[in-house]
Amino acid sequence: MIKDLETEIGYHFHNISLLQNALTHSSYANERWHNSLLSNERLEFLGDSILGMLVADYLYRNFPDRPEGELTRMRADMVCENTLAEIAHQLDLGRHLLLQPALRRRLRAARTLDTQGHRGTQGVHGLRALGGPGRHGGLCGHGLRCRGG
DSSP, rough: HHHHHHHHHTTSOOHHHHHHHTBBBBHHHHHSSSSGGGGGGHHHHHHHHHHHHHHHHHHHHHTTTTTTHHHHHHHHHOOOOOOOHHHHTTTGGGGGSOHHHHHHHHHHHHHGGGTTTTOOHHHHHHHHHHTTTTGHHHHHHHTTOOOOO
């Protein structure tokens, strides 16, 4: 599983235990170890801040003629849940997440929503916990913008 992910994104992780933590959903950690601190939630908290900082730095350096308000809107569009869900979907990140079996079944059953343009957001948690998609092209390289929120 780990090697597959590394191959798919073209990056070798040096701290495998940190990666495993990033890919562990709270449902799995609670059921398996009765300890939500072993889930990706704390890393997601950190990853949200890192991702916001990296995107802000990118926008600041690459759009010197844009005012602060426009840069803020651009950053919000780039780090919104819809954008991150699209990137997680492109990376098929949800396949690598450790989820409680019942939750995985519910998500599989809900895949019919994908055909209607809605995406599940479970992969977003892993993406945020990994610090965003910067290691494989960055948000800006994807040209994605948030649609509707």
